[in-house]
Amino acid sequence: MIYDIDFETMPREALEAIQLRRLQSTLENVYAKVPFYQKKFKEAGLVPGDIRSLKDLSLLPFTTKQDLRDNYPYGMFAVPMESVVRIHASSGTTGSPTVVGYTRRDIDTWSNLMARALSAGGATRGDIIHNAYGYGLFTGGLGVHYGAEKLGASVIPVSGGNTKRQIVIMKDFGPTILTATPSYTLHLAEVAKEMGFSLADLNFKFGIFGAEPWSENMRKELEETLGIDAVDIYGLSEVMGPGVAIECHEAKNGLHIFEDHFIPEIIDPITEEILPYGETGELVFTSITKEAFPIIRYRTRDITSLHPEPCICGRTHIRMKRVSGRTDDMLIIRGVNVFPSQIESVLMKSSDTTPHYQLVVDRENNLDTLTVKVEVSETLFADEIRMLQNTEKKISKDIKEYLGVSAKVMLVEPKSIARSEGKAVRVIDNRKR
């Protein structure tokens, strides 16, 4: 079901007219209320009136995570605290946290967008939503909660953790929709199995998963384990929270960005040049309806691409591919941008499961070399040397073909790649030494 049919299926031309009007008023507002933006615009020799078309957006300076940290905690707010009704913050694992605020109208907008997102993911008024996203400073739990109430569904605010109790609730309360991170969901399924039953035997119909990157293989696993359709949801607190973009359950092929509230761009993370539709790069967002925490050309560091083709669900909003990685992980090898996640997709083609791998970058005679170590799982193993060498050659050829970079592929023994806290160390860059 499409929750907001007028806006979600709006013809492109009308949508762009709304975007421009909202963008211009957002720019006027931040220029007047946020010293950070006024300073940045002045440095670029711009005033808000210079932005006369959506194309002119590219003239504006970017905003980075560091800018938000520099203005910790409230420096980026565009309204006085009397108008702020809610505060959320990022975890701050890699530096000081970033703080975001919401006016009453912001909360209302967010609730509406989350109601749209839940509908796109298969939820209706009659559904019972088991919301296992964490409640608190993290936007996931409360974001889904307000959207579910707005939609009129029944929401179980179970939050994260206390796994066994969650499973009892799932069994007794009969929820039909699950909202959670994909990794926690697989954990829930395992614990349920230990408790002697399968989540697939419960009432679940749809799952709306996000807050961490996941893959097509994981979608299959989640759908089979729970007997559901699984869709991807995207959001980040700096832009709003969950509900910035959502996959429709009809197509399950890319996430519709709510373009009447956010303008997306894709840039080359190095040159900062805007990339055309279909090309992979860093996702940049400008909010055009937010009051307390408007954000202009925010560099998300998430890697994806944009696709304007019409969707079978009827929504006209552009789609982004599922996020495939972070710019922080990017390697530049002989001038070519390489993301570990791209290597991962190539490896997934050669094996049913994702093998553990490690990229080792060296510099020999002033030339960058890339070695891809791949652990030999049972599916990759063959008892003939020739076949193993063919596997190496095939992966190497695929990497060259898809990424345009030469790599030496080296098969290594299972569990030989060092893991830290259960996760494999993906990249060793010896050039930095």
Add this chain to the structure above:
Amino acid sequence: MRVEQISIFLENTGGRIAEVTTILSAASVNIRALSLADTTDFGVLRLIVDDNETAEKVLKENGFSVGKTSVAAVAVEDKPGGLNRILILLAKADINVEYMYALQQNGDHAVMIFRFDNIDDAVKLLDSEGIRVYKASEVASL
């Protein structure tokens, strides 16, 4: 007429084969025959053992990728031309030998392990030429 061989992926580093033999010895698995194929970076160790199930279990527990392959144990006359005769027969029938290695001596002939690209055709051909192919149970009691 098939014998099960287990194989393991090994990196070409010092002491790895010793680790395998240590694991098998601790599990009281007897190695009947062994062959190693290698490149500069890695190798494949192929083993005929007296207890496949235990061998596979303990090797997997120790993190090895274990493969299983059907091979044939063939009697080869222990005289000049003994192996040659078999290989010519196979070549004429267009059957490829992927690899082979010796198992042991049994009376007046040697027993060799063959990996064919088409084991059924190969066994049928050898049978029709009066060349003995051992059953798995016979190999165990050799």
